[in-house]
Amino acid sequence: MLKEWRRRRALQRVRPGDGRELKRFRWWQQLTRALFYLRTADSTGRWTVYAVDVRHGQNQGSGNVDAELYVDGRQHAVCRLPAVFPVEGGTIEVAMSGFGLKRCHHVTADGHARQLTPDPASAEGRRAQLARRHPTLSRAIGGVSAVALTTALLLLLSQVAEKLTEPPEIAQHIGSFTAPVHLSVWTNIAVVLVTLTASTERALRLRYHHLLDGGTG
Template structure:
């Protein structure tokens, strides 16, 4: 029920588009732009193509990050994130994390979910191509991302517990805790950077876990 309420709230934020043409994806937009497509085929054989265009790297809390929906190459609607665009047969849902998109899915009226297809020139599209061309390498990269995030999360929790138990009332109540791993500052920084890279890699595949990827932020 709460999920449906949030979806209705997101639908209410949708504003009409201005009809401008969708611009091609350029290579220099790799760090800043995400572009996904949804092709719908109707019973009479007619097809329409929806495109979701999002600029990354903006302040979500200020409402600056917007998703733009294009229909057959023309600006059809816009919404600040998280967005839910009504389309024939369902809704296109778009959500972003600190590292990129964590959701860009077509959700049918029956509840089935289908990820949209990334533009082949985008960072997400290039990552998808790697997965198709070299599935073994892709799986190892994905596994490495999870391992890096798990290590980062363990270190973060250990350090937080150690800091909290240094507070006198807490120390008197439950004692103190010393983290079993004491890394130098430079290595802590390296692990943090590794976690950012790992979460960014997962965002390119629309993978998100509130504990792993949320902890990295």
């Protein structure tokens, strides 16, 4: 019910595009722009190329990031994220976390979802190329990212538990908890940097879990 309500709200936010031409992805836009494509055929066999362009580096901090939908190279619609665009055979759903897109999928009328194809020049496209050319290495990198975020989450939870049970009035009722690991300032900084790197790597693959990535998006 809540998901369907959010979907209807997103559809209401869709605005008509101005027909401008889609600009080519530039190398300096690696961490500030995401560009994905969908090529699909209608009932007559005519092919249409959809493109979703998100300039998330411009105003991500404000929470007002737009997704632009292009049809055959021309801007067709604009919607503030999270966005849902009606297209041939279903919708395109777009959403982002704190480090990039967490969803850019074509969802058919029967609920089947498939991720759009990233532009080869984009950071997401380069990460996808690594996965195709070196699948073992790609899985290893993904595993390291998941382990890093899981470890950071456990460290955070233990520190929070220690702080919450520290006051005497709480400790006398439920007992106090002592975190098994206490990190130095520099170690904490290193953990933060590793967490940022792992979160960015997962965002390049559009991987999102509400526990591992929820704190960053």
